Amino acid sequence: MPTATEKQDKPRKLVVTGGAGYIGSVCAARLVEAGHEVVVVDDLSTGHADAVPHGARFIEGDAAETAETLLAEGFDGVLHFAAKSLVGESMQAPGLYWHGNVLTSLRLLEAMRTHGTPRLVFSSTAATYGEPEQAPIPESAPTRPSNTYGATKLAIDHAITSYARAHGLAAVSLRYFNVAGAYGNYGERHTTETHLIPLVLQVATGDRTQVQIYGDDYPTEDGTAVRDYIHVNDLAEAHLLAVAHARPGEHRIYNLGNGTGFSVQQVIDTCRAVTGHAIPAVLAPRRAGDPAVLVAASDRAREELGWKPERAELSEIVADAWTFTQGRAAR
Ligand SMILES: NC(=O)c1ccc[n+]([C@@H]2O[C@H](COP(=O)([O-])OP(=O)(O)OC[C@H]3O[C@@H](n4cnc5c(N)ncnc54)[C@H](O)[C@@H]3O)[C@@H](O)[C@H]2O)c1
Numbered sequence: 001m002p003t004a005t006e007k008q009d010k011p012r013k014l015v016v017t018g019g020a021g022y023i024g025s026v027c028a029a030r031l032v033e034a035g036h037e038v039v040v041v042d043d044l045s046t047g048h049a050d051a052v053p054h055g056a057r058f059i060e061g062d063a064a065e066t067a068e069t070l071l072a073e074g075f076d077g078v079l080h081f082a083a084k085s086l087v088g089e090s091m092q093a094p095g096l097y098w099h100g101n102v103l104t105s106l107r108l109l110e111a112m113r114t115h116g117t118p119r120l121v122f123s124s125t126a127a128t129y130g131e132p133e134q135a136p137i138p139e140s141a142p143t144r145p146s147n148t149y150g151a152t153k154l155a156i157d158h159a160i161t162s163y164a165r166a167h168g169l170a171a172v173s174l175r176y177f178n179v180a181g182a183y184g185n186y187g188e189r190h191t192t193e194t195h196l197i198p199l200v201l202q203v204a205t206g207d208r209t210q211v212q213i214y215g216d217d218y219p220t221e222d223g224t225a226v227r228d229y230i231h232v233n234d235l236a237e238a239h240l241l242a243v244a245h246a247r248p249g250e251h252r253i254y255n256l257g258n259g260t261g262f263s264v265q266q267v268i269d270t271c272r273a274v275t276g277h278a279i280p281a282v283l284a285p286r287r288a289g290d291p292a293v294l295v296a297a298s299d300r301a302r303e304e305l306g307w308k309p310e311r312a313e314l315s316e317i318v319a320d321a322w323t324f325t326q327g328r329a330a331r
């Protein structure tokens, strides 16, 4: 059954950079299912060729370099997921992030301008806000990233605003909070995994012996850090809506989260309930740069895009991630 979004948008020819990665593969799959013509461009630096959905054309290569020639074919838009996104690595090797994220995106923007590609949807992040002054965080909150990863994403957001104003680009930046869950065979399988839910589930599969809780002295109810977890398929739905709603000369920015925070302890407890596994957890020092609470105000996406998350319960998000994880383990 096509969703409301799929019915309302016309088929388009789209490039998906990073479409062999976690979020990009889910979005590419949804775009193909919605009848769009999809070309995935991915250098497989952190992605997997077998994650590119059937029905999408796949070009293995750098997003910027490939776009410079590929866009000459004539496309309706680009969804730009390709990026380096490990916060710790960004602090140790900033050059990788300024080059890999900012330079790549600037070259992509230039290629889009040269070839007249009208539409861009960009993967921005909650990390652009840094340590927040309020919860939930609206898009009007100050952007003071506390790590290099967030700084590079914010720099790209600024560049996109300039291109929209000067060149009429129709652009949408989606600021994801904590993405989790899976969509059928598409899910999170990073070789270097830093995200809480997949790490906890790796304990349940026996691939890890325990999970570490990074700090229990935060000013939160149980002392562990609070995040806003959003289902990857709800996130994908927002991308389909963004493609349909982007308007020439405008750069719109939307936060994407459910507006409800869950602590690290609550996440572990939910994983225990979903998997039926004891999941040993040990206390570890705080991870540098981690804010205490990050929760999204996503009213703007709901009002302007008509976005409505379908799987907002943490137990649903974890259950889908667990089904995916078990499926991979059985292979
Ligand atoms: N996962 C999250 O919770 C989260 C939160 C906020 C923002 N984001 C952003 O969402 C996007 C996707 O994240 P993900 O978790 O799916 O990461 P991922 O690492 O699974 O996917 C990124 C993909 O981009 C590819 N890639 C990287 N650099 C490339 C380049 N120069 N040219 C071509 N391909 C390249 C990688 O091979 C990979 O397949 C990223 O831009 C990330 O910053 C993710």
Ligand SMILES: O=c1ccn([C@@H]2O[C@H](COP(=O)(O)OP(=O)(O)O[C@H]3O[C@H](CO)[C@H](O)[C@H](O)[C@H]3O)[C@@H](O)[C@H]2O)c(=O)[nH]1
Binding pocket: 085, 125, 126, 127, 128, 176, 177, 178, 179, 194, 195, 196, 197, 199, 211, 212, 213, 214, 215, 225, 226, 227, 264, 287, 290, 294
């Ligand atoms: O083994 C672990 C892993 C994580 N955590 C904690 O769990 C919470 C969530 O951590 P994640 O690494 O899963 O996610 P982050 O909130 O650090 O990162 C997310 O938000 C960032 C913005 O701040 C970036 O956008 C990033 O890409 C996105 O995944 C944090 O409090 C973290 O300290 C643990 O306690 N133990």
